[in-house]
Amino acid sequence: MNTPIYNMLLKYSGKRPLPFHMPGHVMGRGLAAFLTSAGPFDITEIPGSDSLHDPDGVIKDAQDLAARAFGARNTYFSVNGSTIGVHAMIHAAVKPGGKILINRDAHTSVINAISLLKAEPVFVIPDYDEKLHLTLGCRKAGLESAMSRHQDIDAVLITRPNYYGIAADVKDMIRISRSRGIPFLVDEAHGAHYAFSCLFPRPVMELGADACVQSLHKTLPALTQTALVHEGASSHLEPGSLFKYMSMLQTTSPSYILMASIDIAREIMEKRGAELYDALYERIRAFDRELSGIAGVKRIRPDAPGIETDFSRIVLSFEECGLSGFEAERILRESFGIVAEMADYYHVVFITTPFHTDDDFVALINAIRETVRHGYGPVDDRLSFVRAPVTLPEKAMNPGDAVLKPSERIPLEKAGGRISAASVTPYPPGIPLVYPGEVISKELAGYLAEIQRSGGRVHGIMDGRVQVVKP
Numbered sequence: 165m166n167t168p169i170y171n172m173l174l175k176y177s178g179k180r181p182l183p184f185h186m187p188g189h190v191m192g193r194g195l196a197a198f199l200t201s202a203g204p205f206d207i208t209e210i211p212g213s214d215s216l217h218d219p220d221g222v223i224k225d226a227q228d229l230a231a232r233a234f235g236a237r238n239t240y241f242s243v244n245g246s247t248i249g250v251h252a253m254i255h256a257a258v259k260p261g262g263k264i265l266i267n268r269d270a271h272t273s274v275i276n277a278i279s280l281l282k283a284e285p286v287f288v289i290p291d292y293d294e295k296l297h298l299t300l301g302c303r304k305a306g307l308e309s310a311m312s313r314h315q316d317i318d319a320v321l322i323t324r325p326n327y328y329g330i331a332a333d334v335k336d337m338i339r340i341s342r343s344r345g346i347p348f349l350v351d352e353a354h355g356a357h358y359a360f361s362c363l364f365p366r367p368v369m370e371l372g373a374d375a376c377v378q379s380l381h382k383t384l385p386a387l388t389q390t391a392l393v394h395e396g397a398s399s400h401l402e403p404g405s406l407f408k409y410m411s412m413l414q415t416t417s418p419s420y421i422l423m424a425s426i427d428i429a430r431e432i433m434e435k436r437g438a439e440l441y442d443a444l445y446e447r448i449r450a451f452d453r454e455l456s457g458i459a460g461v462k463r464i465r466p467d468a469p470g471i472e473t474d475f476s477r478i479v480l481s482f483e484e485c486g487l488s489g490f491e492a493e494r495i496l497r498e499s500f501g502i503v504a505e506m507a508d509y510y511h512v513v514f515i516t517t518p519f520h521t522d523d524d525f526v527a528l529i530n531a532i533r534e535t536v537r538h539g540y541g542p543v544d545d546r547l548s549f550v551r552a553p554v555t556l557p558e559k560a561m562n563p564g565d566a567v568l569k570p571s572e573r574i575p576l577e578k579a580g581g582r583i584s585a586a587s588v589t590p591y592p593p594g595i596p597l598v599y600p601g602e603v604i605s606k607e608l609a610g611y612l613a614e615i616q617r618s619g620g621r622v623h624g625i626m627d628g629r630v631q632v633v634k635p
């Protein structure tokens with residue numbers, strides 16, 4: 165196999181060395197039984213194993229192979245997920261106190277990086293399909309309008325695809341942003357597999373983004389925490405800056421097991437990805453045919469201009485049989501041992517990969533068939549949902565100022581007029597209603613309470629309390 169890191173590990177462990185070096189378990193001897201077979205591969209920086217922070221051997225070779233496979237100028241391994249890649253991209257593109265344009269439903273790592281840089285976020289609100297209860301991603305018009313209001317933006321960062329496998333068309337956005345000399349960064353955490361089959365939306369490296377991050381562990385056969393940060397072929401980022409921040413933000417003891425896992429996942433996909441995804445596509449087509457014969461459940465794949473969907477992400481609605489996403493998810497898990505990736509009020513989301521078999525899809529279909537029988541009949545008021553306020557809350561300070569100030573947890577009903585110290589995000593649509601530094605108005609507090617009363621889930625509210633900046 166053309167896997168430099170893995171090959172090095174095989175060679176080193178095959179020599180049965182007597183290590184007097186880290187880690188302390190000595191080639192697995194001191195590990196719990198279930199980990200002993202991994203022990204000989206869990207090594208540290210020794211002659212021949214290269215260094216993630218100054219790569220010129222097997223790690224460099226593996227990163228170069230990944231860059232070629234994913235269509236990047238440079239690729240850096242992350243052993244701390246896309247999270248650290250998001251931080252590195254933002255640090256490389258935005259100066260302390262600078263401005264960055266982001267989609268309002270960005271991942272928490274985005275707002276954390278912005279907070280640490282004491283930067284100012286400018287929001288683009290993603291489209292929302294009221295009927296399907298789904299966010300569809302940002303549009304060119306939203307980006308252009310934000311850019312015309314803010315001429316001093318350092319960078320743009322857009323999440324694409326979103327959790328529901330919806331990939332907005334960012335080609336024009338990339339062109340517009342780059343023509344103004346503004347780096348276009350993409351959180352492609354859920355799209356690491358796009359590079360390996362033309363059945364998926366095109367990956368943003370191909371579309372000309374300056375940089376992107378991808379979680380290999382989300383969709384590819386790789387261990388949890390593995391991710392890649394790619395620098396585009398014609399990146400506007402200062403040369404070396406992305407690597408500098410990846411190095412500053414990552415451990416000096418990266419796991420060789422994680423790095424070998426990245427190396428192997430890339431090799432498997434490069435060699436067999438297209439064929440594996442063709443087979444998965446056929447399996448899912450068969451699944452869709454079966455599903456269409458089951459009353460009360462529907463697969464949701466929005467078909468709107470300017471968006472594409474990922475066929476491997478299955479989003480189901482049980483609305484017609486009267487089950488919320490949360491209820492359907494619980495029945496599938498508790499009664500049939502089928503554990504979905506996530507649920508929101510209206511949907512259950514499943515991640516499928518080429519490593520799911522025909523039998524797995526049969527099991528899923530059978531469980532769905534039984535689950536709809538638990539329904540309460542056609543949709544009624546039970547599933548109706550209050551609509552979110554459409555205007556953005558008043559901003560009192562930047563997120564970085566809010567999260568670093570002393571704060572306290574207070575009951576939601578007393579939060580009217582207070583400055584939030586955290587994001588508050590109802591699901592769906594997964595768009596923060598309040599960011600740190602924004603004012604929780606009385607109306608907003610009432611709306612959030614209403615969502616909770618109707619059974620909705622809100623990140624950022626615990627035991628009816630929210631985190632606010634101390635006066």
Ligand SMILES: Cc1ncc(COP(=O)(O)O)c(C=O)c1O
Pocket residue numbers: 244245246247248250271273323327351353354379389390391
């Ligand atoms: C859109 C998005 N970006 C970034 C991340 C962070 O990825 P990781 O868990 O690999 O650090 C996630 C995690 O769920 C995510 O959904």
